[in-house]
Amino acid sequence: MIVLGILTSFAAIAGLCWLVFNLALFALPFLVGLHTGIWAYGTGAGWFGAILVGGFAAGLTLAIGQVLIMLVRPLWARFVIALIFVVPAVLAGFHATLGIARAMMPSETWQMIFAVIGAGAVGVSAFLRIACSAAELSDSSPVSA
Numbered sequence: 001m002i003v004l005g006i007l008t009s010f011a012a013i014a015g016l017c018w019l020v021f022n023l024a025l026f027a028l029p030f031l032v033g034l035h036t037g038i039w040a041y042g043t044g045a046g047w048f049g050a051i052l053v054g055g056f057a058a059g060l061t062l063a064i065g066q067v068l069i070m071l072v073r074p075l076w077a078r079f080v081i082a083l084i085f086v087v088p089a090v091l092a093g094f095h096a097t098l099g100i101a102r103a104m105m106p107s108e109t110w111q112m113i114f115a116v117i118g119a120g121a122v123g124v125s126a127f128l129r130i131a132c133s134a135a136e137l138s139d140s141s142p143v144s145a
Contacts, residue, residue: 011098020096020118024089024126025061031088067120069134082130086123093122 005130037054045053060125068081101111 016096017099020093021125025085025095025124025127025129026058027088027092028065028085029058029061032061039113055131066133071104078134082127085130086127089126090119090123093126094119096122 033054036057040053041050098115
């Protein structure tokens with residue numbers, strides 16, 4: 001029974017890590033939607049209105065980011081846009097990895113080391129996903145003469 005619990009714990013940790021890597025790209029739209037929804041609720045929109053406003057703000061943030069990456073031509077500007085999306089992903093990866101490390105090891109030094117490694121891995125993963133999506137968008141866009 002103990003072995004089953006250990007295997008289940010490893011599967012849960014692997015599933016959470018997979019979620020962090022796959023959802024890291026959406027950290028900025030999520031945060032924008034969350035804070036916009038909180039603002040809307042605070043101004044009297046109610047739960048339903050806050051969810052609608054937050055969802056719209058999150059979708060709009062993601063759409064604006066994709067359009068900017070597609071339309072902006074200078075490489076440095078694309079890099080800045082990508083960094084705007086990557087920084088919240090790095091912070092989310094840091095805190096997710098730190099939470100997992102705190103459950104696994106008692107040493108605070110090693111917890112921070114693993115959290116920084118996790119943040120770097122999530123940041124690189126998010127940057128590569130953004131770069132690949134920008135390359136796909138620029139390859140599929142019509143060439144103007």
